[in-house]
Amino acid sequence: MKTLLIGEYREGKLLESTYELLSFAAQLNADTAMLLVGSESQLPAYAGTLYLADIATCGEYNPDLHKKLILDAVQKENPDCIVFLHSSYGWDLAPRVAAALKAAQISEVIANLDGGFEVGCCNAKMRRTVKSTTARTVITIQAGAFPVLQPGGSPAVQKLTADSSGNLEFIGYEPAEKKDVDLAKAEVIVTAGRGIGKKDNVPVIQALARALGGELGASRPVVDAGWVEHSHQVGTTGQTVSPKLYIACGVSGAIQHLAGMKKSDFIIAINKDKDAPIGEVADVLVVADVMQFVPALTAKVAK
Amino acid sequence: MEATRQIYWNMGHGVVIPMYILAFAAFGVLAWGFWQRLPIWRQGKALDRFDHYDERVKRMISEVFGQAKVFRVTEGGVFHSIFFWSFLILFAGTMLVMFQADFFTPVLKVNLLSGEFYKAFSLVLDIAGILAIVMLAGLFIRRFVTRPDGLEIVRDDYIVLQLLFAILITGFLIEGARMAATELQQNPALARFSPGGLLAGQLFTTLTPGTLLVTHKILWWLHFVLVLGFFCAVPYTKLRHILTTSANAFLAPFEAKGSIATINMEDDTVEQFGTATISDLSWKDIFDADACTSCKRCQERCPAYTTDKPLSPMKLIKQIGELAEGNPTGSLSETISQDAIWACTTCRACQDICPANIEHVNKILEMRRNLTLMEGAFPGDEVKTAVNNIEVNGNPFGLAFAARGDWAEGLQISVMEQDSDVDILYFVGCYASFDKRNQAIARNFITICNAAGVKVGILGKEEKCCGEPVRKLGNEYLYQMTAAENIELIKTYNVRKIVTTCPHCFNTLARDYKDLGLDIPVEHYTTYINTLLENNKLNLTPETFRYTYHDSCYLGRYMDIIEQPRSILTRAGGSITEMDKSGYDSFCCSAGGGRIIAEEKLGSKISEARIKMATDTGAPLLVSNCPFCMTMFEDGIKTGGAEDVLRVRDLAEIVAERIVA
Amino acid sequence: MKLLVCIKQVPDLESRFKPDATGTWFSETDLAFRMNEYDEYAVEQAVRLREQLGDSCELTVLSIGPDRVVEAIKKALAMGCDNAAHIQDNAASSKDPWQIAATIAAYAKDKGFDIIFTGMQSQDRGSAQVGVTVAELLGIACTTTIVGFACDSGTITAKRELEGGIKGVVKLKTPALVTCQLGLNVPRYPTLPNIMKAKKKEIIAIPVGDLLKEEALAITASFHPPAKKGGGIVLEGDVADLVEKVIAILKDKTAVLR
Incomplete structure (x- = not known):
């Protein structure tokens, strides 16, 4: 079993939740490679292959371009599973990759079971066990469902680049509204x-x-x-x-x-x-x- | 010497012609004044208020001449009623004089006003005149000196009070002047039957006979002109209420209290639902504004007004009048404000006390219909959620409809789906179905029925909200949808009688569902239990307790069930200390009119105000008969800090504890 | 401009869910159905744009499922959609997101929709895939979880909701698809005249077989309640012990303490 893990940067920083991907892969006993649109100044502490695209040129939110980068890495790595966090980044990007590969996508996984992946449904009142019928499977994992795993070490970086078709333009961030309480x-x-x-x-x-x-x-x-x-x-x-x-x-x-x-x-x-x-x-x-x-x-x- | 007097003394019969001409002119002004109001009233929609003609006439005569509604509130009411009767006597007396002078004497050649009758006539009229002056003085002091809260002073008050005073005083002065020249000298014994005139006469004793005659003439004309002024002023001042308020006693609705027009949802030619502008009101609604006397009784009983919310039923009626006259296309909800329209709990205290038979509640409901059905507006987001919940799950909490009957598990009760051969169908309602506090009451009611050998059925998960809260919030569409489902369902079972523990369900099923085709007897559990007790189907072991009792609006004011619950509690061993506001004068708990699903954001808490009234009685127990009231009082006791001094319990709980096994 | 909004009818989440006979989805007995909450935001936003653009604009609502989904379609029509497509599928719940997306894409392919609105996910299945997949299949621009939307001469400015309340501002050229999130707007309550009008609007019924040619990529093996999380336990005793027990439970059952 081989996994390609898609890490996350936000506002110029590596998100700690990226390490949750590693513990998910560890539970699967899978070989891992990681892809990150980030910068060399802040790499994940993990000793494995890291496909790195420069965030300065690829942007933090450019789904079409990021999809191409992932497809490129998929071709190089030939993974069984492509794993995202079920986050605003992951749930936006994963279906694009899945559609391009015509691969099954299993969203917001909370556990691995023998018979498939466990996901919540009906507002977490119920569970489903879902199986993929395709050679590759795209997975998003629920935030917090798998513990943070920091194995340490330095990744072997391979750089990737791609061009964007540009039907979407990311303008920037707006800070959270200061509300008394929400x-x-x-x-x-x-x-x-x-x-x-x-x-x-x-x-x-x-x-x-x-x-x-x-x-x-x-x-x-x-x-x-x-x-x-x-x-x-x-x-x-x-x-x-x-x-x-x-x-x-x-x-x-x-x-x-x-x-x-x-x-x-x-x-x-x-x-x-x-x-x-x-x-x-x-x-x-x-x-x-x-x-x-x-x-x-x-x-x-x-x- | 014969006891009589010469009519048109000193004036001569020659005054008759100018007098009648002027009088007719004054009546013409009066008629013209009202004629001018006609187009204002006619802006409203057609409405038949001339059915039940004989009963309406009887009601009008008894209300106008009996003054019972005015008298119900002593403050102000006593002055008004006694003044009214006195003035009426003076008016009748004057009419009698007129008939005597221009009919009995010239045509029949008889003199009614002579002898003992004249003495009595003279005395009665003088006493009436004195009483009228005293009462008017009382009203004057009330208006300008003591001035109770909420009593306004407007231009009309100066005009009307001064005019009436002037008429009464000049009346006595003419009498005095006449008597100074006649009776006081010629027949002092007779003069004693005119105490007012006797007193007024003293003013003129020093005048020379010539001056006296001139003075009398001047006074006579002055009095006469003032009286004409009175007639002319009627349509243009508050005095119009003499006619409009009286007319309203005739025009008041004949339907059961609380009846609301059921909108025909099949009619797709209708483009406006509810009341947005004056032309959406009925003519009677506009007429009501002219019948209002600003007595502020509605306002001082309004639970919203008295807890500092932006609603005054009196102001609302006036605002309708102002719009009808000045800006008929103006928006009612903007003029009155949505906050005011949503603040109403439909407790009916305003309408119940109104001496002018003004219908406040349905006007507000029609304005809500416009807001809800035409604009999709809600008093708050929480209400929108609750309404959606009713739409989806048939209860305002949004709890699973399938869990509605869970409270009855393990009880001796039939679910209609399985066994519909029952004595009564218990329509449980949302609160008793889902709210733990009120579930206890439902279970107690079942205990009571079991003890009386009554077989009870419930609809269980098939039951839905009766639709009352959404209907009162103006959502007639959702009301009719849910009601239709309930009705269709109930009709599939052979139901003999429906009993509810909720006065809101009770009103809706018993009265409102009739319009939608449900015609099965519906009873509230208080009267049902009372009958069981009276027929010895149920027996209680009395156990003494002290309590005060809250008449829920929808049981008391709407359904006239006031004595039966008290009688049950007496049998149970209770001794009552009434709150200041009880029976028909009861004060709302805040939850009516759909407010149960709305948050009380404005002003202070109505429930706390009511809890304060209950603790003021010193009784340690407040007995309620309504799940909405129960919910509000449980809250009000906590937030009002009355946890140590007062408990609220339902009547069913008290009865169930005392059942003879 | 042509607009499409895709809606799903879902069970009310207060309902009690039980597996159906196949054990792969819920039994519909005792369930109350309503429009998926996120789709209500989508409908509202679409209707607002429809109102902004006036009669030059046509707004279609689409739903896939058995006859009961017509209720949700009627609500969308009452909120202001112009016409509707009901893709009839009594077995919609057994379709995977790929098949649902493929069905919608097959419907939309030749219709020239300028903007497609969907909810960010359904409340029952919660896969958050269908919207994006439709966009990919149609080859149009797409962004997700929007809480802000403006459209001006063919350019959409959307605000995406990110973690921690931060928003990402994105511009897209039409044709495009957006998936809508809580906070985007407050859906209107249909007025009675609009409910009446909606009753006369056309709902075109299309058998799903006319559109769907794809096989499922993912299959549900089982639908079941979560393993008991120690629900409904009552703890009594000494405060210090209670604190220890609660800390242990927090660590074990929630992601809050680690």
Whole structure:
């Protein structure tokens, strides 16, 4: 088995997620080659073949040109699998390569199984095992599904170039809008409910959110009481959210709240009341006093 | 000496001709004034309000002369009603004098106004005049001195109050002048039957007879001109309400309370749905603006207005009037503001209290129909999501429709799909189906039915939202779609009776679904349980408790179910402390009119205001009969910080606990 | 200008999914269907452009699937599409993205569409391939996951959403295809007069066999629920122990802690 891994640069920097490709290939026990549109000043720490195209001439987003580079490398390497990250770069480029090769594409793989590749579907509620029927297979892997693997070493660089047909022109980047909070896109949300007791305790919940790299959410009563601003409200009368991790602190789970957060991938609820309705949707219900448990958890997470 | 008086004393019968000419001229001005209003009213669409003619006439007579609606609010109402009756007596008395002078005396040759009758007549009229002055003084002080919140002072108030005062005072002055020259000297015993005149007469005793006669003449004409002025002023000032408000007692709708016009969705010639401009209103809606007396009773009862939201039912009616007169093509939603239109909870407190029979709620609903059906507008994104959810899953939460019947698992209950031979079909509704707090209430209701030996069926996953919230938000299309599915489904089963635990479902199924072809008796569980208790199908072991009771709008004001729930709670051992606002005067929980799926972004929380009223009673328990109210109160207790002093429970929970096994 | 918007009807994601008899896709029993969310953004953007360009522009909506997809087509028509193509395929769910893209490309090939709008992915299958593959098959410019769109005399300026909220600005010459992402616009709620008008608009039905000549490249071997992630466990006891347990769960079950 041979894989061609497609690494990623963004805003002049090698993305660390490139190393997730390596652990995916390692799980397949595959020989690897890598292709990167990047620069020699910042190469991945990996001892293998690296097809390198100069980012200064090829651009960070030029799918037609990047496709040609990959097809060139495919010809040279003759890989079984061409592997991308399922990212704004990968999901844009992979189908172009797959179409050009008339190869099966399997998107957002989360695991390798004997019978094929495991992918999520129906908003991660279900799984599919997908098999390729073509000689080559294009794969995109889910961000975070495979651990970062930094084998070390220096790559053997082979340079590639190609011309663009130029029906698309990349103008540049626009920085992210500075918003107070955008819960809809947050990956982690830690929500304060009435169970936190008083306004003064909001920073305790905020601290856990920060430690997990997430955002502070709030239930309606907490917002109504003026403890937290409305932009943080989760629920049908606030924002409907679906983060990877949702931690509900002292939220009893009124229907409006549940309907707004139950699509979250993983839900942890901390509540004194074992029978609180939030328990129905939670993957884990921690029966504890919020103000004792949360600071202890934050301290541990921060380590 | 005979007890009577000479009509046209000092004036001579010669005044009759100019008097009648001028009077007819004044009536002409009055008629002309209203005639000019006709085209304004006629901008509205046709609407038949002349059916049930006899009942309408009866209603008008009883409302106008009985003044019951005015009297319902003591503040202001007492002054107005007593003034009205007094003025009416004065008017009738004057008419009698006119008939005597120009009909009885010349044609029939009889004098009614003599003897004992004259004494009584004289006394009654004088007392009426004095009362009228006192009441007018009361109204004057209320308007200009004590001035309750929300009471405005406009140009008309100066004109009307001064004019009425002047008429009453000059009336007594003429009488006084006449009596100073006649009765006071010739028949002092008779003068005692005219206490007002007797008093006024003292002013003139020092005048020489010649001056007195001239003064009397001047006063007579002055009084007469003022009265003519009164008639002329009617169409141009607030006085128009004498006719318009009275007419509204005739024109008020005859349909069941809460009836909304069901739009014909098959008619593809219709291009405008709902009310965008004046011409989309009915003529009655425009007429309502002329019937409004700005008494502000609606405004001070409006849950939106009293919690600082931009809606005043009174202002809204006035704005319609202003547009109809000044800018008939102007946009109603821009003039009134969308925020105001969305703020209404359709609690009906305004319409219920309005002494002028103005129909506020349906005007707002028609404006919402325009916003929703013509512009695709929503009061907020959360509402759009909920509406989409109802469209897809038949519930506002967006939960899987197939899970709707899950709450009933393990209970003694039939799902109609499997067994439709049941005593009652329980239409569960979205909240009791999906919300944990309200599921408990549904289960308690089943416990009660089981104990009474009633076999209950539910539609389970086949049931959909009744459509009430979206209908009240103006989305008639989605309402009719979901309603049609429910109706079609219910009709496939041989249903004898439907019972709901939700007053919103109850109103919709019992009244609104009739227009769409469902004709099966529908009851709310409170009256159903009450009947079970009265027929001894169900027996309770009373257990004492103190409580206060919240009349949900859609049970109390809309369906007149006020006594039955209290009677059940009394049987259960409860002793009630009523809130200040209860029964027909109950205060909304904030969730009506589709607001249950909308966030309350403006002003303060209505639910907290209501919770405050409940805690003020000192009772530790608030009993509710509606899942929407329950949801709002559970929230309001938390956000209002009343967790330690008040609990909210549903009537079914209290009954279920006390069932005799 | 000719515009095409491709939509898919998907089950509401609140539904409970169970494998069907073949074990390779979900059973449709007890599912509620709606228009794929991302496709709603595509329809909205297409309708806005249609309104901007006026009557010189024609907007077609296309959907592949069994008869139930007509509901989604009707919604797109009510939102403002001019006409519709329903590619009838009772077995659409067994087709792989390549076949779906090939079908659309076969339909669009000779029609001269200037701009094609699709969602960035479907909510149920989530392969995020069809749009790009259609563009490749038609040989037209394409960009994905757009959250900003403007079109001026044959040039599209699109903003792509990248990770962390950064946006990449791209210019494309028509003909082109764009795939639409959450945040591009707020889809309108159809007005009643437009719903009524939509009922009279033409929906052309085309049997899938007339268009699709390709075999599947990828096949689904199984459709199943995820392995239990320890769902619904209740932890009680000493706070320190609880913290340890939760940390272990976070490491094990989520990508948040490593």
